[in-house]
Amino acid sequence: MGEFDLIERFFKRPARQATVGIGDDCAILQPRPGTQLAISSDMLVEGRHFLSTVNPRHLGHKALAVNLSDLAACGAKPLAFTLALALPRADEAWLGPFSEGLLALADEHGCELIGGDTTQGPLNICITVFGEVPVVNGRSQALLRSGAQAGDDLYVSGTLGDARLALEVFRGTVSVPAPVFDAARLRLEAPTPRVALGQALRGVATSAIDVSDGLLGDLGHVLKQSGVGATVDADIATELIAARAVFTGSEAIKSLEIDQSQWRRWALTGGDDYELLFTAPTAARDAVASAARTSQTLITRIGQIDAAPGVRLIDRNGQTVDNCFLSFDHFL
Template sequence: MGEFELIEKYFGRAPRRAAVGVGDDCALLDVEPGMRLAVSSDLLVEGRHFLSTVAPERLGHKALAVNLSDLAACGAEPLAFTLAISMPRVDESFLAGFSRGLFALAERHGIELVGGDTTAGPLSICITVFGQVPPEQALLRSGARPGHDLWVSGRLGDARLALEVFRGTATLPGSAFEEVRRSMECPEPRVPLGIALRGLATSAIDLSDGLAGDLGHVMRLSGVGATVDYDAIPRSTVLAMQSAELQRECLLAGGDDYELLFTAPPSRRDAVLAAAAEAQVAVTCIGGIDAEDELRFVDGQGRPMDVAARGFDHFA
């Protein structure tokens, strides 16, 4: 099977939103008047971002999910995406599962594939997503202010716990392992929540590199500090049963959660909860934004905790 036959068989689809989609030199997108284009790219490399044991269908899901999560953090509505993939060889069983998982998630979020590239090489996947958002309603990392609440969606740490099981540093029974493994391999992008938070959230970021590291990005760009109630950070029953040290590593530095971390004024708490209910996503207030440029952790009684944590860095 050649490159162009591969594209047509597994990725060729008739355009819907795009004026011109897969098959030409460029995709052409019509953006609605009064909307701003939101664009983000993520590269997934075998052995770095995913294990060789992952099911192709789950890999297709995750490859798109991590990009949709960026649109969610901006409050953007998904429009289209491109796919660049390198593979050691043409494996039709892999491609069938990968494209099935990819398009199943794409259909749920109304986003379509409009082009890309394929080549021979080590297995790696790069997706670029395009979305639209009203300029004055785009969620950014730079809007957090002292006194604002700090919120997080879903629960954190399960993806990192699954990785530790794969590494052999933690053990779980079969059903518990499958629960956390699904969090690692099939994250759920919070696109409806991001859209629902337009006009409510003052800043937002998706948690891809760990709570401590990603919150640090918000603090730096907003020129603020933060206090986090460690005991309030939502976690699964499976993670809560692990050692205190492992819990801390998974919750604060784990990465791969793809939940939204966002801020909002205390006066908008009821509105935030209503938006989350509309999006059918649980949210938890885990602290607040401070004027002093420092990240502090306290326990449920407000007592300071000695916590040293940083986010994931590929080159650290």
């Protein structure tokens, strides 16, 4: 099967939102009046971002999900995406479920595949996604990292740390019951982009970012861009590891031989969560709750924004927790 046969069979679809889609040298998008384009690219490299044993359907889903998560963090509505795909070989048994997972998520969010490239080489997936945000009275409604203000509440969507738990099971550093691992593995391999929540937070949140490299690391980007600091309740964040909810008694938790410091580290720095971390004024708590209901997304208030720079961690009793945590860095 040649390159163009591969594209025709697994990825080519009729153009819908694009003026010109797959089949020409360039795709052409026409933004709607009163909107701006939001654009993001992410690359997934085998051995760095995913294991060779991953279900290809899940991989197709995740490849687009991580890009949709960026759009969600900007409050953007997905429009279209391009796919650059390097493959060791044209394996139909792999391409079938990969394209199914990719295009199923694309259809769920009305996001059209409009072009890209394929080549032979080590497995590498690069997607560029395009979304739109409204402009109201000359002002963009995009959520940015730079708007957090002292006194704002700090929120996170969904759960934290389960993807890191799955990775540690793969590495052999911990062992958990099969149902716990299966659920955590799904969070690692097929995350849920919070697209509806991002759009619902337009005009409500003062800043936002998606949690890809760990809660504290990504929070640091917001604080730097906004020129503020934060206090985070480490215990509340740690309770957001969904795997812990399976074990209702302290003895059951202890049976996993995972101490509190490990749980805390995974929640605060684990990465691959693809949840939204955002800030909003205290006066907007009802509006934030409404956004959560509208998007059917769990949100949790985990702290507040401070005028003083830096991140301060506290426990449920307000006592200081030593902040010795490092988040993921591709080059460290």
